[in-house]
Amino acid sequence: MRLAFILSEIGSGLRRNLSMVVSVILVTFVSLTFVGAAGMLQMQINQMKGYWYDKVQVAIFLCSEGSTAAGCAGGPVTPEQQESLNGLLESPAVAQYINDFQYESKEEAYKHFKDQFSNSPIVDSVTPDQLPASFRINLKDPEKYQIISETFSSQPGVETVIDQRQLLERLFSVMNGASLVAVSIAGVMIVCAILLIATTIRLSAFSRRRETGIMRLVGASKTVIQLPFILEGVIAAVIGAALASGTLWAVAHFFLGEYMSRQYPDTAFISSGQTLILAPALLILGGSLAGISSLLTLRRYLRV
Amino acid sequence: MPCRVLRAMIRFENVTKVYDQKARPALDSVTLEIDRGEFAFLVGASGSGKSTFLRLVLKEDRATSGAVYVAGQNVARISSWRVPRLRRGIGVVFQDFRLLPQKNVFANVAFAMQVIGKSRSVIRDTVPEVLKTVGLEGKEHRMPHELSGGEQQRVAIARAVVNRPGILLADEPTGNLDPTTSMGIMGILDKINQNGTTVVMATHDDDIVNEMRKRVVELKNGVVIRDEAKALYTSMIPVVGQSRRLKDASGREEPDAGLPGDGREGGAQR
Ligand SMILES: Nc1ncnc2c1ncn2[C@@H]1O[C@H](COP(=O)(O)OP(=O)(O)O)[C@@H](O)[C@H]1O
Numbered sequence: 001m002r003l004a005f006i007l008s009e010i011g012s013g014l015r016r017n018l019s020m021v022v023s024v025i026l027v028t029f030v031s032l033t034f035v036g037a038a039g040m041l042q043m044q045i046n047q048m049k050g051y052w053y054d055k056v057q058v059a060i061f062l063c064s065e066g067s068t069a070a071g072c073a074g075g076p077v078t079p080e081q082q083e084s085l086n087g088l089l090e091s092p093a094v095a096q097y098i099n100d101f102q103y104e105s106k107e108e109a110y111k112h113f114k115d116q117f118s119n120s121p122i123v124d125s126v127t128p129d130q131l132p133a134s135f136r137i138n139l140k141d142p143e144k145y146q147i148i149s150e151t152f153s154s155q156p157g158v159e160t161v162i163d164q165r166q167l168l169e170r171l172f173s174v175m176n177g178a179s180l181v182a183v184s185i186a187g188v189m190i191v192c193a194i195l196l197i198a199t200t201i202r203l204s205a206f207s208r209r210r211e212t213g214i215m216r217l218v219g220a221s222k223t224v225i226q227l228p229f230i231l232e233g234v235i236a237a238v239i240g241a242a243l244a245s246g247t248l249w250a251v252a253h254f255f256l257g258e259y260m261s262r263q264y265p266d267t268a269f270i271s272s273g274q275t276l277i278l279a280p281a282l283l284i285l286g287g288s289l290a291g292i293s294s295l296l297t298l299r300r301y302l303r304v
Numbered sequence: 305m306p307c308r309v310l311r312a313m314i315r316f317e318n319v320t321k322v323y324d325q326k327a328r329p330a331l332d333s334v335t336l337e338i339d340r341g342e343f344a345f346l347v348g349a350s351g352s353g354k355s356t357f358l359r360l361v362l363k364e365d366r367a368t369s370g371a372v373y374v375a376g377q378n379v380a381r382i383s384s385w386r387v388p389r390l391r392r393g394i395g396v397v398f399q400d401f402r403l404l405p406q407k408n409v410f411a412n413v414a415f416a417m418q419v420i421g422k423s424r425s426v427i428r429d430t431v432p433e434v435l436k437t438v439g440l441e442g443k444e445h446r447m448p449h450e451l452s453g454g455e456q457q458r459v460a461i462a463r464a465v466v467n468r469p470g471i472l473l474a475d476e477p478t479g480n481l482d483p484t485t486s487m488g489i490m491g492i493l494d495k496i497n498q499n500g501t502t503v504v505m506a507t508h509d510d511d512i513v514n515e516m517r518k519r520v521v522e523l524k525n526g527v528v529i530r531d532e533a534k535a536l537y538t539s540m541i542p543v544v545g546q547s548r549r550l551k552d553a554s555g556r557e558e559p560d561a562g563l564p565g566d567g568r569e570g571g572a573q574r
């Protein structure tokens with residue numbers, strides 16, 4: 001009976017305060033979407049780290065036509081130079097740091113390039129000649145990059161040694177920055193959400209002061225009086241959180257899954273399923289924000 | 305002493321209530337007992353402290369000093385989570401009825417039972433019964449705005465007594481009603497009192513008080529200036545001191561209406 005009563009009170013509260021409830025839903029929706037976006041960026045970073053750190057670590061680019069580096073004074077790399085580099089990679093001194101390595105010819109480089117930028121007009125303006133051949137090295141310990149760099153930079157036929165992990169790190173730091181921005185926006189929006197929930201609950205308590213006054217007089221418990229108001233805020237916030245979770249899922253499914261992964265086929269994007277891990281966190285965050293903020297408000301505005 | 309505590313439904317011991325430090329106290333050292341089953345009028349000019357008295361009984365406010373006992377319990381000692389239980393034992397009626405405008409008569413009365421968790425079937429049985437005692441049978445489905453003032457007050461009384469409280473507090477319940485309607489309301493309050501409920505009614509309606517011939521406690525500027533059994537609105541005898549229960553207007557000592565064995569030795573209480 002009491003549960004049915006509380007539920008009907010919540011229903012009437014939500015109806016009476018509809019415009020405020022809608023604004024609470026929207027504000028929690030937007031703020032939690034930013035929280036979730038920050039979470040997604042972190043997940044994406046971890047995903048790419050896992051994917052890329054295994055695959056590429058160090059690339060030794062070999063001289064080609066028109067290379068201007070000091071080591072390329074003798075023109076494009078010769079088969080002998082390439083052979084001796086291969087030997088050096090297999091020598092015990094170097095091999096102890098290496099998991100495995102691969103030679104990537106100009107043609108293979110061109111093919112990878114074409115795959116990677118298949119939708120971009122840049123592909124048409126590039127020929128296999130312009131792309132350097134390289135050795136792709138997978139290190140046992142990525143931190144040992146310096147040793148490889150020192151060993152190979154001065155070898156004849158080597159244009160440059162690049163730690164691709166560093167390139168990735170730069171990308172990751174951009175992504176980290178973006179997730180920081182998202183978190184800051186989320187922080188401001190969450191403050192908005194808390195204040196708005198407090199105002200909504202206050203208005204709701206005011207518009208129903210007649211009922212609560214009578215409830216007090218006939219000896220309704222604090223729980224029966226306050227719970228409908230608290231749940232009103234919590235329900236609105238949870239709806240906002242559900243919308244935010246849905247939006248994140250849609251972004252992962254349609255934007256990352258359908259569009260981005262076609263644009264960048266060899267980049268591992270997070271799947272829409274993975275974003276669902278965020279949903280419970282967002283629902284709990286939204287619900288508890290609303291619960292706490294309405295509890296504090298009621299303590300001041302709804303005397304029992 | 306202990307038996308007196310048990311007999312008194314409401315007991316004020318040197319109760320002072322100060323709302324505003326700069327103003328005079330709303331109640332000034334009031335000592336008063338109202339017995340189980342008694343019917344008492346609280347009279348006095350506006351601002352004399354009648355409503356404050358009732359609020360202290362309900363623990364809507366706390367006394368600045370002194371002690372308020374309800375059914376033998378010092379209300380200052382009741383923890384906040386047990387205040388609802390105190391209030392379930394007290395019904396309240398106001399001058400402005402305080403009905404919920406969007407609920408019909410039945411729902412207004414049922415509301416008082418719903419919020420304390422009474423079952424649907426108990427509500428279905430009890431509400432019509434109580435509506436009958438206040439003379440509203442057949443009007444269950446009317447909305448408050450479809451009722452006269454007297455009928456609205458009957459709904460409010462039904463709501464106040466539907467949970468069978470031991471005490472009914474009425475704060476100027478006839479203040480908005482014409483004399484005939486008021487007498488009807490008084491009849492209902494009297495009937496409720498006959499059934500054993502202690503009734504305290506604040507009023508400044510002299511006709512009603514004179515008609516009912518019940519105990520009259522008169523307040524003036526927060527001080528009890530008269531306390532007479534079977535009295536009239538204005539005293540027949542000169543005012544003597546305060547906080548004193550005087551002989552009734554006829555000069556005879558009268559036992560109070562009350563529960564069996566609840567009779568009083570005499571009018572003089574202190
Ligand atoms: N909430 C309040 N805050 C400040 N002063 C109050 C409050 N309630 C009552 N008073 C003052 O206390 C005095 C007694 O008021 P009240 O008990 O309402 O008298 P009555 O009901 O007899 O008209 C009045 O002077 C009134 O102004």
Ligand SMILES: [Mg+2]
Binds near residue numbers: 351354355356475
């Ligand atoms: Mg008053």
